[in-house]
Amino acid sequence: MASTAGGHARICLGCWDQMKMPIPIRGPLAIPFRAFGITRSKMNPNICTICERSFRRIKGKQHITATATILFADIRGYTHLSDRIDPAVLGEIVSTFQDQCAQSIWAHDGIVNKQMGDGLMAIFNFPIRIERHAAAAIGAAIDIQRRCAEVLERLGSSSGELPDKAIGVGVGIHSGEVEIGEFSSFRSDFTAIGGTVNLTSRLESQAAAGEILVSAEVAAAAPDLVGDAVSRSFTLKGIDQPVSAYALRTHA
């Protein structure tokens, strides 16, 4: 494991963990690579664009099955908000949210795989290997809640246009098998799909502002971080059986 836990790696941690290949991404050795378009990835600045775009070449197939932890986060009440406030303020809220989430995810060696308006999906344990990936995702989620609470509340009150309640973030986390690879012939950045990803997304949609909902699988893998949180049962769209999850509250 090459992880520097969010520090500045000199070689791509993904290429190292996946192929034991040292690709320079910082310092003078990185310059010739940059000339060939091999630079730091937008998904995580400690991995390179080979990881991001050359999945098929690295893995020798279009997709692989892997165990990972998936994290979804979004701004609660965003749809309601988006019709009421100045688009410039909305843009600032979305940018701030995305930046704070990315910093939190990178600090725990996860990657920001997808951004979609006020939402995002992060992957932990690929391409950077993380022994305790469920714990890493919870750590990132706690950071997301702390950072966003500070910054979004300030933004909300300074804009003067927002409803009296602060803007809050909901997070959902689940671990399991996912299918990782390229799932269209015209885009070359990898993503993760499958039941685990969908369950995480559905779980996140149930999280209240300030809440982190983690599945029973995540709680079992990181009992020290879940503490005495009480399990609740959720009925999720498209999923037959009720799903039990633990709500970690990070601020009131």
Add this chain to the structure above:
Amino acid sequence: MASTAGGHARICLGCWDQMKMPIPIRGPLAIPFRAFGITRSKMNPNICTICERSFRRIKGKQHITATATILFADIRGYTHLSDRIDPAVLGEIVSTFQDQCAQSIWAHDGIVNKQMGDGLMAIFNFPIRIERHAAAAIGAAIDIQRRCAEVLERLGSSSGELPDKAIGVGVGIHSGEVEIGEFSSFRSDFTAIGGTVNLTSRLESQAAAGEILVSAEVAAAAPDLVGDAVSRSFTLKGIDQPVSAYALRTHA
């Protein structure tokens, strides 16, 4: 308007429409540009990576307000499906869906702005200008339904694992003002946000398999394509007032 309606443009249609600047993307003149990393965009092969990644440089600001038509599409019952079938088959279904949708959107000069598992978001009227952008989006949606019905039904029956009902696609379309730009400091590809985008997403979530739900604004802009479809009223999450929309059915 430089549009070739989905044909192979020799210059970037986006750079032409936005800046009247001819950037070669095909043929021998494109070779020196390629050496500087200026190639065809993954969002639409008739625009270039300047359009995709240099929004701030082109527009001189981080985001702009523009009138556009937004299209969302996804596979109905995908969450239910994703827990039941082989991940390799799921991967093939997602790839096929994404590819067929992209071909349909490009044929009408739209761009595939976001892909997220079994879903996508397309923008019409930016960066390629389209006089009748609502009509272009409806045209793309009709193509999506026709192409996906053929291909996904065949995939479903050949896999032998799927429930007896065919896999279907739901589409939602809405036009209005959107905020287009870069909404995070670490990614440089543009996107659209705002109330119009959220309403489209919510509308799409109500579309049945095989259905195209278009808002009243879209119907008014392209009455010839809506024909005698009957308006229905929808209560959408996060939106106070009921929204009326027209359901275009393309196949049984």
